[in-house]
Amino acid sequence: MFLIMKKLKRLARKEKRSTRNGATRRPNRRRDRDGNSSVRRRRHPKTELEAAIQRFVDLYDFAPIAYVSFDRAGRIEEANLVATELLGDPRDRLIGRPFAFYVGDLDLFLRHLLYCRTSQQQVETELELKPRKGERIPALLCSRPITSTTRNGALLYQTAIMDLTERKRAEQALRESSQRLQATYERAPIGIIESSPEGKYVGANEEFCRILGYPKEELLQRGIKNVTHKEDYSRDIKLHRQLVAGEIPFYEIEKRFVRKDGAVIWAQVLRSIVRDAEGTPLYTIGAVRDITEHKAAEEKLTWLAAYPRDNPDPVVEFDLETHAIYYANPAAFELFPDLQRLQLRHPFVVQVMQVAKPLLEGRTKAVHADIDVGKSCYAATAVRIPKTRRLRVYSSDISERKRAESALQESKRLLEVRVRERTHELAVANTELRNEIERRKGLEGEILAVSDREQQRLGQELHDGVCQHLTAVAFMARSVALRLKNHRVIDAADIDKIAQLVNQGATDMRNLSRALHRSDVDAPKLVGALQDLVDREIWRVPCRLEVKPSFQVEDDAVAAQLYRIAREAVINANKHAQAREIVVRLERSPGGMVLRVTDDGVGFSNGTELRQGLGFHIMNYRAQVMGGRLEIESPKRGGTRVSCYLPNKALQSRKKENADSGLPGKIANALAALI
Template sequence: FDLETNAIYYANPSTFESFPDLQRLQVRHPFLVRVLQAAKPLLEGRTKAVHAEINIGKSCYAATAVRIPRTRRLRVYSSDISERKRAELALQESKELLEARVRERTRELHAAITELKNEIERRKGLEGEILAVSDREQQRLGQELHDGICQHLTAVAFMARSVALRLKNHRVIEVSDIEKIAQLVNQAASDMRDLSRALHQSDVDAAKLADALQDLVDREIWRVPCRLEVKPSFHIEDDAAAAQLYRIAREAVINANKHAQAREIVIRLERLPRGMVLRVTDDGIGFSNGAGLKHGLGFHIMNYRAQLMGGHLDIESPKRGGTRVSCYFPNKALQSRKKENARSGLPGKIANALATLI
């Protein structure tokens, strides 16, 4: 290119094939316009060569311009790099897509690791709770044996010894003393039966649920009177769900007897528009710190049992006082209970241990 005449001095045939309008437009051709713009440092003597990538339409060209010594002419070399640029662009897009996927997978991996850590901690906590449940049940059984049966048997022993001394001394034996011994023995046997039923109530199914709950409220071991209300609309067919409901009711009654200071406890089974509900209500002192209560071991165990049925547990203190424990479970939960059990994530040993201990 001649800088004095602003005209093309020479161009090989392939140049005109790439730029058909070059001969006609000369210096006004977009390619030459951009080459001369890029060659400004070369024309000012600041460099011996310039390199530039020039886009013309959808094509891209690599251009190199050098000044011919002792002349006012430029020699320009160019090559079409459109395919290479498209390949580079596709490669860049693939790289960005891959990086985005790696970031997404990394986030998912971090979330999975966090969830796994939480699950490990949760299972460790459940293992600890199982031990706590075992200790609590042992203490409860020991207390019941000491306060009930042992007291009866001690009284029987004293009265039997008194009768033996009278026989030894040939004294008259009162019939009432023998009857009292028989009464105490019968009472001890009744307490043992109640305790045995409490330990072996694992055969509760849907058909026996109402009878099992009636037996629960009729036990003489409760300090607070209990009664059962079963609405005619209540209906359950799932045996495993019935067993969980029984254990939830039993845990709620035990807690109410220990802490509620109530005059009456009512177990109610009824149907709601969206499913069934078990309620255990007392008229005791209630509670003010519901959040703290829901972190207790008893609530956690009952809530776990409710989740096994696809339901949920709620505990509240009504305005009129007392405490109400409600276990809600939709009808469809009973059909999908097995799926829910599979997703609960608890090892079989833990689930079996909870079912046995509580």
């Protein structure tokens, strides 16, 4: 596209030089029907196709993604602005240079180029770019074959270069987060097991495999039933089903496992469930702690009951009748110095009495509970001494274990929060990318529609106007030739008629050229350009202009946009309104200025379909560029009114921008025409 624009600009400069030298200047004076002479300015036609190409070039050049096109040998033929920034070289240095100079891995690029040659589909390759300055950049090349319009139909590969730096960083952060989660999972000091809702193991960490003595691959082939002691299975599976059904949020159980070597061990299992957003169970997760030694300690405590004095752990007996401490071994007094003074009011004793109610009521033989006293935590086991009213409590300090479990739970919670945040960010990024792709497809479609519509209109105008005049001239010329051949008298009126038809065809061609585009509209010439617009003979509906002689527009870009909006509205009214008259009105309003194009045609009942047309979108875009707004309405008396409102604030802003820019007048006009 860059080469196309260079060729168009070169032709334009050549035409200006030839006009300046007088080589192509034609008389601009012609006679009207009354014989009077009128002077009309010569105009340089600029087709809508050129404007569409310019808009496409702007989209290509200022796209937020780098684009390059290279030939079969890998030489760069086209590059947009983002590509020049990414590769670190100006466009004139990039064009004609092998793209391989900017690639870190030459083999990858050569393989990419080979795939481009042998495939008609889009080819994608990830590699590292080596810009002229700076560090290497991870990138994704997306190439597809196109036919060049400037190199005699040569095959090029248009390539989008996606900078993957941010994505690679996000992937690296996600990998590190996943690795931390996996390390926490695998190195946890307790066993962690994941089970399906049916009870089959689907995941396990190293500690759980060590507890049961199974390799992970073999353990995952088994389920809860295969490794649970048969006397404990029914109780465990019942709680598991209640958990899956949502009847309980979690459960804790002490049960026996059967190791691979046949040994029976005791374990404490705390199990919860993970569900999806709809509440469907995905899997259960359980924390398993080997309490075989704890159970052995309980049996040892039972044996040591006869010898409490030698017990290294606190042992306390309560007299339920006198509500006093009956006995406490030295370890208890060492651990709780104020036990003798506070008696049953001691925090440790108060909590034990609360959890021991089932034991006092005879519903169980022993009670296990974790008791918090200050910053310490104790695993307490309470038993009732047979044939007495005394309660004996054995305890051990488990503070370190509790702190480790709390830290593990907090790490798990933080990790889950981070995973949810990353998932949300990726979803938002994917949505934005899809929206951007759809918007670009829409812009490409509009550009093609503009080109097709203008080509069709040009063909129709040429066929209905100029071709008919030329056909009539040819017919009359053949008639005169036959008369000359037969030596018959030639009527001078026939020759005059031929000349009249030729002049009329030339007039139609000039009118058609003026209708294509007007590129010389600036602020002082706006009123004259609008008057020339409504006076054209090509309109089927009479047009007139209403504007005060003193009305002026100070900004050239605003004048150009107002003229194009008026021209589009007049064209639409001639095509669709079925009107008897079209009025173009330019006037001041309390808040600025307004351009109105009004017709007395059929109007419309619902503006939704009208606002979906390409013409409305073009006019609305031009109004927004100026800082104004566009309204289309159907008055009660009928017809259609197109109004472009431009506030004073927008006019002052554009005037200040032009003053600050410091650009010469011709350059400013060219930029305004591009908009």
